[in-house]
Amino acid sequence: MSKKNESLGKTIGVVLALCLVCSILVAGSAVALKPLQEKNAALAMQRNILDAAGILEPGMDIPAVYNERINALVVSLKDYQVQQDVNPADFDNRKAAGDPDTSTRLQKSEDIAGIGTMETMTEVYLVMDENGNRDGAVLHIxxxxxxxxxxxxxxxxxxxxxxxxxxxYEHSETPGLGGEITNPSWVKTWEGKELFGDDGNVKFDLVKGGASNEHQVDALSGATLTSNGVDALIDFWMSDKAYGPLLAKLRKGELTNG
Structure with a gap:
């Protein structure tokens, strides 16, 4: 009996030792790979920004073009001032939205986009032309x-x-239906559309049966809930509760440093 117990003890000891070694290796790998993962994530976001801005071309040096053509700013969504003490390279909109210290919970009646919480600061990407003048802007939605x-x-x-x-750039919609929000043909139909009417209110709309004016885009066929979601998120983010005042300040050149 004692030999069996001794054998069992050795087996358990070996298993525990192996588990410990594996845990150390996994933890070490995670720590070692984190900088590379963060670098890849930053590169992917730069690519997405250039793509949205219509600048991305095959084979281009993405970081170089991004640094040349994009002026990233972190802006408060409370007073709409640039936050000079926040480095855009270290800022993450998604983390800010999930942190109680950097977000506010939306009332159900105003949360038409279904996001739950809204970040109190956001990253704004000003698109610059070859002469260093502002040529547009890219915003998170x-x-x-x-x-x-x-x-x-x-x-x-x-x-x-x-x-x-x-x-x-990220969603979990049904392939072939709601997943068509990434279809280049549908995305192209957004180009040249206007978000706001002459009264300054949001007029953009996804419609069934064919877009008929400068404020409309065709809804996705067979994906009513996805189309409604896209419609709602544009209505929310372009409203006075989100980017409306920010865009007004940008138009007037009144975006000031905090």
Missing amino acids: RGQGLWGTMYGLISLEDDLNTVRGVNF
Whole structure:
């Protein structure tokens, strides 16, 4: 009996030792790979921003073009001032929205995009032309689709009204239906559309049966809930509760440093 117990003890000891070694290796790998993962995530976001802005081309040096053509700013969504003490390279909109210290919970009646909480600061990407003048802006947008949150970027011309491009870079919508929000043919239909009417209110709309004016885009066929979600997130983010005052300040050149 003692030999059996001794053998069992050795077996358990070996198993525990192996588990410990494996845990150390996994933890070490995670720590070692984190900088690379963060670098890849930053590169992917730069690519998404350039794509939305209509600048992305095959084979281009993405970081170099991004640094040359994009001026990233972190702006308060409370007083709409640039936050000079926050490095855009270290800022993450999604983390800010999930942190109680950097977000506010929305009332159900105002949360038409179904996002739950709204960040108190956001990253704004000013698109610069070859002469260093502002040539538009790219903004984060997100909202609830059929199966989860749709994350995207919308690019506006320098009038900050006309859509230059849109990029829904992360979603869980149904392939072939709601998943068509990434279809280049549908995305292209956004180009040249206007978000606001002459009265300054949001007029953009996804419609069934064919877009008929400068404020309309065709809804996705067979994906009513996804289309409704896209419609709602544009209505929310372009409203006075989100980017409306920010865009007004940008148009007037009144975006000031905090």
